Amino acid sequence: MRIYLSRPDITEKEIEAVCEVLRSPSLSLGPKVREFEEAFAKYISRKRAVAVNSGTSGLFLCMLALGLGPGDEVITTPFTFIASATSIMMAGATPVFVDIDPESLNIDAAKIESKITDRTKAILPVEVFGNPAGIDKVCEIAKKHNLVVIEDSCEALGSTLSGKKVGTFGTMSVFAFYPNKQITTGEGGMVLTDDDDLADMCVSLRNQGRDKTGGWLDHERLGYNFRLSDINCALGIAQLSRIEQILAKRRQVAKWYQQILADDDRLIVPAEPDDCDMGWFVFVLRLADRFTLEQRDVILQKMKEQGIQVSNYFPPAHLQPFMVERFGYSKGSFPVTESVCKSTIALPFYNNLTKDEVAIVCKTLKEILDKI
Numbered sequence: 001m002r003i004y005l006s007r008p009d010i011t012e013k014e015i016e017a018v019c020e021v022l023r024s025p026s027l028s029l030g031p032k033v034r035e036f037e038e039a040f041a042k043y044i045s046r047k048r049a050v051a052v053n054s055g056t057s058g059l060f061l062c063m064l065a066l067g068l069g070p071g072d073e074v075i076t077t078p079f080t081f082i083a084s085a086t087s088i089m090m091a092g093a094t095p096v097f098v099d100i101d102p103e104s105l106n107i108d109a110a111k112i113e114s115k116i117t118d119r120t121k122a123i124l125p126v127e128v129f130g131n132p133a134g135i136d137k138v139c140e141i142a143k144k145h146n147l148v149v150i151e152d153s154c155e156a157l158g159s160t161l162s163g164k165k166v167g168t169f170g171t172m173s174v175f176a177f178y179p180n181k182q183i184t185t186g187e188g189g190m191v192l193t194d195d196d197d198l199a200d201m202c203v204s205l206r207n208q209g210r211d212k213t214g215g216w217l218d219h220e221r222l223g224y225n226f227r228l229s230d231i232n233c234a235l236g237i238a239q240l241s242r243i244e245q246i247l248a249k250r251r252q253v254a255k256w257y258q259q260i261l262a263d264d265d266r267l268i269v270p271a272e273p274d275d276c277d278m279g280w281f282v283f284v285l286r287l288a289d290r291f292t293l294e295q296r297d298v299i300l301q302k303m304k305e306q307g308i309q310v311s312n313y314f315p316p317a318h319l320q321p322f323m324v325e326r327f328g329y330s331k332g333s334f335p336v337t338e339s340v341c342k343s344t345i346a347l348p349f350y351n352n353l354t355k356d357e358v359a360i361v362c363k364t365l366k367e368i369l370d371k372i
Contacts, residue, residue, distance in 0.1 A: 001304075001307050001308070001309045002306075002307035002308060002360075003307065003308045003309065003348045003353075003357050003360065003361060004309050004348060004350070005180075005309040005310065005311055005346065005348050005349070006179065006180035006282075006348070006349065006350050007179075007350045007351075007352070008179040008180075008184045008350075009239075009242075009246060009249070009350065009351035009352055011238075011242075013238045013241070013242070014235050014238040014239060017234040017235060017237060017238040018231055018234050018235055020234065021230045021231050021234045022231065024230075026230050027229055027230055027231060028227060028229045028230055029207075029227065029230075030230040031230070032230035032231075032233040032234045032237065033051055033227075033228065033229075033230060033233050035233065035237055036049075036051055036228075036233035036234075036236045036237050036240070037049040037050065037051050037190070039237060039240055039241075040175075040190050040192075040236075040240060041192060043240060043243065044165055044167040044168060044173075044175075044192055045165055045168055046167065046168060046173075046192040046193065046194055047193070047194040047195075047196070047199075048192065048193055048194065048195075048196065048198075048199035049190050049191070049192050049199075050190065050191040050192075050199055050202040050203055050206065051188065051189075051190055051227075051228040051232075051233060051236075052188070052189045052190065052191060052202075052206050052226045052227070052228055053187060053188060053189065053206075053225075053226050053227060053228050053232075054176065054178075054187055054188065054189045054226075055083065055152075055154040055174055055175065055176025055177075055178070055189035056083040056086070056087055056176075056189070057189060057206070057224070057226040058174035058175075058176070058189040058190065058191045059083060059084065059087035059124070059150065059152065059154075059174050060087045060090050060091060061191060061201075061202045061205050061206060061224075061226065062087075062150045062172045062174060062191060062202075063087060063088060063090070063091035063093060063150075064091055064201070064205055065172070065198045065201040065202050065205065066121075066122065066148055066150070066171075066172070066198070068088075068091050068093045068121055068122060069091055069092040069093055070092040070093065071093075071119060072092075072093040072094070072119060072120075072121040072122075073093065073094045073095075073096045073117060073119045073120045073121065074088045074093050074094070074095055074096065074120075074121065074122045074123070074124050074150075075095075075096045075097075075098055075107075075112060075115055075116070075120060075122070075123045075124065076088065076095050076096070076097060076098070076107070076123070076124040076125070076126070076152075077097065077098065077100055077106065077107040077125065077126050077128070077317075077337075078097040078099070078100070078316050078317040078318040078333075078334050078337045079100045079105055079126075079128060079314060079316070079317070079337045079340060079341065080126045080128065080152070080314060080317055081154070081155075081314060082317055082320060083154075084124060084126050084152050084317070085097075085317050085323070087124075088124065089326075093121070094119075095124075096115050096120070097317070097318050097333075097334060098111050098112050098115050099111055099334040099335065099336045099337055100128075100334075100336050100337050100340065101133075101134060101336075102336050102339075102340065103133075103273075104128075104131055104133035104134055104273060105128045105129070105131065105340060106125065106126065106127065106128050106131060106133060106134045106135070107123075107125050107126070107134070107138065108134075108336070109134050109137035109138050109140075109141060112138065112141050113141060113145075116145055116147075120145070120147060121147065121148065122142075122147055122148040122149065122150055123138055123141070123142050123147055123148075123149050123150070124149075124150045124151075124152055125138045125149065125151060125152065125170075126152040126154075126155070127151075127152070127153055127155060127156035127159060127166055128155065129155055129270065129278075129280075129281050129282055129284055129313075130155050130156045130157075130158075130159050130182075130278045130279045130280050130281040130282075131156070131159070131270075131272075131273065131276065131278055132156060132159045132160065132161040132166045132169075132276055132278075133161070133273040133276055135151070135161060135166070135169050136161060136162070136169065138169075139169050139170070148170075148171045148172075149169065149170035149171055150170055150171065150172050150173070150174070151166070151167060151169050151170030151172070151173035151174070152173075152174060153166045153167045153173045153174060153175050154174055154175055154176035154181070154189070155176075155181070155281035155282075156175075156278075156279055156281065157175055157181065157182040157183060157243075157279050158182055158243065158246075158247040158277075158278075158279030159276065159277060159278050159279040160276070160277040161275060161276055162275050166279070167192055171193065171195070171198075172191060172192065172193045172195075172198060173191075173192045173193070174189060174190065174191055174192070175189060175190045175192070176188070176189045177189060177190070177232075177236060177239075180281075180282070180350075181281065182243070182246055182247065182250065182279050182280075182281065183236065183239035183240055183242075183243060183246060184235070184236075184239060185228065185232040185233065185235050185236040185239070186232055186235060187232065188228045188232050188233075188236060189228075200212065204220065204221060204223060205221070205223045205224060205226070206223070206224065206225075206226040206227055207223060207225075207226075207227055208223040208224065208225060209221040209222055209223025209224075210223065246351055247279055247280075249351040249352065250279065250280040250349075250350075250351060251278075251280060253280075253283070253349060253350075253351075253353050253358065254270075254278075254280045254283055254349075256355055256358040256359075257269070257283050257285075257347065257358055257361075257362065258270075258271065260358065260359065260362040261285065261362055261365075264366065264369075265288065266287065266288050266291075266369050267285050267286070267287065267288065268285060268286040268287070268288065268343075269285050270283065270284060270285060280349070282313060282346050282349050283346065283347050283349040284313045284344050284345065284346045284347075285344075285345055285347065286340065286343040286344055286345070287299075287343040287345065288343075289339075289343075291343065291372070292342075293342035293343075295372050296312070296342060296343055296344075296345065297312075298372065299345065299365070299368055299369070299372065300312065300345065302368045303345075303364060303365065303368065306364050306368075308348060308360070308361055308364055309348060310345055310346060310347060310348070311345075311346045312341070312344050312345070312346070313344050313345075313346040314341060314344070315341055316334065316337050316338055316341050318333055318334060318337075319331065319333075319338075345365075347361055347365070348361055
């Protein structure tokens with residue numbers, strides 16, 4: 001590939017931070033875990049942060065800490081990375097999908113109430129691609145119906161809505177630090193909450209069910225090894241210290257794409273909604289309605305043949321084979337999601353993508369479109 005879909009932004013600061021831990025006696029359960037948690041909680045403006053080994057683990061622990069399980073329903077979106085739904089299933093609860101808003105691509109708040117039953121216990125909204133639009137309306141509905149909000153902020157670090165940071169809307173929220181995210185720990189995630197009891201439960205569950213007052217071989221409850229090592233946390237601390245620079249770089253790349261592509265009527269180019277400041281996880285545009293799924297796939301393939309890594313983002317969660325087998329979903333179940341999914345093209349997007357590389361991506365895309 002000439003231009004990759006995503007690349008982490010690692011400097012000597014991160015390398016030295018990791019090497020410092022490797023020179024120490026504490027590779028896990030050491031001081032860097034607490035340091036990263038405290039720094040992250042302060043950045044988001046929440047009382048507690050609990051580091052875990054992935055965003056998926058974080059979402060699952062939220063389910064367990066909140067007591068969600070068999071017989072319970074959790075409302076979420078079918079336009080998301082699959083972990084938003086599978087974390088619900090892992091706890092034994094049932095995901096109930098609600099179709100998306102065609103502009104924000106987030107769960108359509110206007111359609112939520114029709115899906116609430118006496119088994120509904122929570123709503124799990126996703127700030128797709130870093131876009132927080134509508135999360136406030138979801139929280140209003142949850143409050144009206146006495147439901148918990150588990151905020152999937154895994155793609156939205158640095159985003160704000162009406163000046164309020166993403167990750168502060170739900171009872172619990174989760175971020176992820178995979179290498180394509182705004183900041184990375186290699187693998188990792190963070191659970192945030194203002195509730196000490198929920199945070200303490202997540203601390204226990206991530207560490208084999210140990211209680212904070214017990215010994216290493218004392219297990220108060222069924223738990224898991226979802227710990228994040230000091231090595232990962234050192235990387236996260238260094239990355240977080242550069243967060244404003246990182247976000248500025250990503251906004252600049254997004255702006256370059258917008259400037260070149262915004263006037264092309266064959267494309268629907270993402271933009272920041274009113275009163276939102278996006279942290280920009282990825283840059284996903286959509287083809288105009290006149291294009292077919294087959295044409296979209298041809299475009300993806302031809303871009304790759306030109307050495308430019310692109311992808312669709314996302315396939316519908318409800319049409320994944322195990323979802324169809326388990327719940328009987330079929331094409332047409334969520335028409336807005338399905339229409340959007342067949343038109344998406346994720347362009348290369350990362351901190352250090354240059355203006356010249358963006359120009360090459362756009363030129364190549366337009367030349368391919370001209371021939372479709």
